[in-house]
Amino acid sequence: MTNQQLWQAILGNLELTLSKANFTTWFKNTSIIEKSENSIVVGVPNGFTKEWLQNKYHQEILKALKTISPEIKEIKYQIVSPTYTQPQIAKEVVRPQQVKRADNQNLNPKYTFTSFIVGANNQLAHAASLAVSKKPGQVYNPLFIYGGVGLGKTHLMQAVGSEVLKKSANVKVLYVTSEKFTNEFVSAVSAGKTESFKSLYRSVDVLLVDDIQFLAGREGTQEEFFHTFNALHQNNKQVVMTSDRLPKEIPAIEERLVSRFEWGMIADIQAPDLETRLAILKTKAREKNYNIEPEILTYIAETIQSNIRELEGALNRLMVYCQLNNTRPTIDQVKNILVNVITPPKRRGVSAKKIIEVVADFYNVSIEDLLKQSRKKEYVNPRQIAMFIIRRELETSLPSIGEFFGGRDHTTVIHAIDKIDRQIKERNGLKQEIDLIKDRLYMP
C-alpha cells in the first residue's frame, strides 16, 4: 500500500466521524510524507493544523490507522509547504503579447476510435463517425449524434477530430461545447470583436460542437450558429454535433436550425446491452492491468445498466478497495463494496417540486404553466409527464399529486399516468425523454 493510499483510507475513516467543515478545514493539504516500520510522519500545511491535529485529533487518527495498519504505533506531524519555482525579476517591462489560440489543444487524447467499444447499441453512430473521419465534409455532413448521459457521444466526436488530425496535421479541427460557443460569442459581442469571432469559427475545417441542446432559448447565439453552420456547410467543411435528444425534440430552437441538423446523418447511441457492457469492462480492466474474475465482471455488467461512466466508476472503486486491502474480492464482497454505486441513495433530495422544476425546464415551459388550469397541448403533456414521474419516483398518493397540481381530482392523475404508460409503449422517443428527465433529476 502506498503512503497516499494509506492516508486516503485513514481520511475516509475520519470523514465519517467529523463534521464536513471540520474535516475540510483541518485535513486539507495533508499527506503522509514518511513511513517507516512502526511510525509515520504526517505533512501539514501550517502550524495551526499541526497544533490541532496533535492536540485534538491525534487519538482519532491513531484509531483509524490501527484498523488499517496495526503495526504503526507512532504519528509525528511536520509542516511542509508546497514548493514553487523561483520567479525572476524582469529585465524590462514588455507589454504582454496577445496569446495566440493554440489549435486542437482541447481534444482528449484518450478518446480515439481504438478505445471505443462497438456494440449493437452504437454501431450506426460509430460507423458514421468513422466514415466522416475518413472523408471529412464529403459523406455525412452534418453528422448529428444523440443519446443519453455517459454513453460515449463526446468520445465518438473527439475520436473524429483526433483521427482527422492524425491523417494530416494541418487540418484545423475545433472542438467546443455549445456553452463555450455561447460564452465566446457573448464576450465577442460585448467587446465589439464579432469579426474575429466569425473568422475564427468560419476558418476551421472540422467543427465539433458538443451538447448542442444548450443552444435552446438563446436566440442570438442560434442565429450566429446558423450563419457559421451555413458558411461551413457551403464550403464542404465537416460539422459534427451531439445532443441528448433528436433535433426536433430540442425545445425553443429555431425551425431552420432543426431542418439543417437533420440534413446529413442522424445517428443514435442507446444504452449498451449486457454483452457490450461486459466487453467494455474487460477492456477497461485490461487497460489498467487488473486481473479480475469473469463472474465479478458479469455481476457488475448485470447490475449497472444505463451508464458507462458508472460502469467504469464501479470498476475503479473495486480496484482501489482490493489494492488497499490486498485481497482478491469474492462475489459477496463485491456486492458490499458496490452497494453505494449500484443502489445510489437517489431518492434523497428529490421532491415533487424539484421534479416539476426539471420537467418545466426540460420542455421549456414555466412552472406556473404546469400548475394552472390551461388545457393547451404544450402544457398538458409535460404536466402529465411530471405527474407520472412523481408517482413512479416518489410514490406520492394520487390525491396529493392532484392537490399539488392546483387541486386536481385524483382521477385526473390516474388518467395522466395511464396515458403516459400507454404512450411509452407506442411512441419511441417518449421513454428516452423520461429517462433524460430522470438523469437530470439525479444529477449531482
Added chain:
Amino acid sequence: MKVVCTKDNLRRGLFAVSRVVGSGNPLQVLNNILVKTDQGRVKLSSTNLEIGVNTWIGGKIEEEGALTVPARLMNEYINNLPADKVLITVKDTVLSLESENYHTNIKGLSSEDFPLIPQVLDEPYTKVDSDELKSALAETVWAAANNETQPEISGIFVAFEDNKLRIAATDRYRLAERVVPLAAAVATNKEAIIPSRTIGELYKILSLGKGGVEIYFSESQVLFKFDETEIISRLIDGNYPDYRQIIPKTFKTEAEVGKSELLHALKAASLFAPDSNNVQVEAGKTELTVAASSAAAGENVTKVAAAVKGDSNSAVFNFRYLIDCLNALPEEKVILKMINDASPAMLLPAGRDNYLYIVMPIKL
C-alpha cells in the same frame, strides 16, 4: 467568567484582533474571537489559520472563564458604546455586556472549538525599534506583487544580517528596499519571506504604541511581539529572487528634484495616459520634462526644475510606479538616476542612504 474592563482597553484589544478572521471558511468558529481570562488579565485571540493574533488587556477579574464570540459584532458594538466601563459575564454560550443603560447578550461558541494558536517558546531572535520598523514598512510593502501566482514575491522579504535588517518588496517590475538597524546583533544571519497580509496587520498594530518589537522564528513560522500583542504567521516557503544583482552600480544621469513638484507633474501627465499608463521622463540640463499623450485625451508636457548631473537622458515609465514611491517618502527632495531607456532607473530620497527604489522602464 466575570470581568470588568474599561471600554478603551477593550476597544484597543479588539482593534488588534478583529480583522484576522477566517471569513469564507466553513468552520464557524474562525469568524469568532476568543475572550479568555489569563493570569489576571483578559486575553483576546483571533486567527484565520494563516495568521494568529493574541492580545492582553487589563481588567478586574472576578471569575475565570472563556468563550468565543463573532468578531465583527463584538467590535462594532464596543466601538459604538458610549459607556466607560463594561462588565463582561459568560454563562454557557452567551456573553453578556453590561454598562449603565446598555444590556447585551451575544451568542457565542464554545472556546473548546477555537483553534490552538501555535506557541513559539524560544528566546527572541532579535529586537527592532517600532518606529524604525513602521517607517520601513511604509516605504516598501506596497511594491510587492499582489497576485498569488508567484507566492514568493507576493510576500515581503526580510534579511537579518549582523546588526541590520534588510526589508525588500518587488513585483518584478519595481523594487523597494530599506535597511533598518537592529537593537541587538543577531547570532546567525537569516532570511525569510513574510506574507503581505501579516505585514499589514503588524503595521496596524505598530500604530498602537512605541517601543521594541521582538521577533521570534520557529519551524516555518514567525512571531512579532509588541506591547501586549503577538502576531504569529506562517512564512512563505521558497527562494526570493536575488534582486541585488539587478541593481545598477553606476548611472549616466542624476537629477535632484523637488518631490511635490515631480508628483504634481506626474499626476497631470497621468490624465493623458489613461490606458497605457506610459509617461515619458526626460532629463535635460536644468529640468526634468514629464510628458504624456493619448489619441483620445490629448497631450500634456510639464517641466520641473532639477539639478541634473551627467548626460541628457529619457525613458518611459508607468506613472503609477513612480507615484507610489514618491507618496511613500517623507523627504522634500528626491534623486532620480537613469542609464538609458531600457535599463532600470533608481529613485532615492535626498540625504538618506538606507533606502532605494528601482523601477524598470517600459520598452515601447
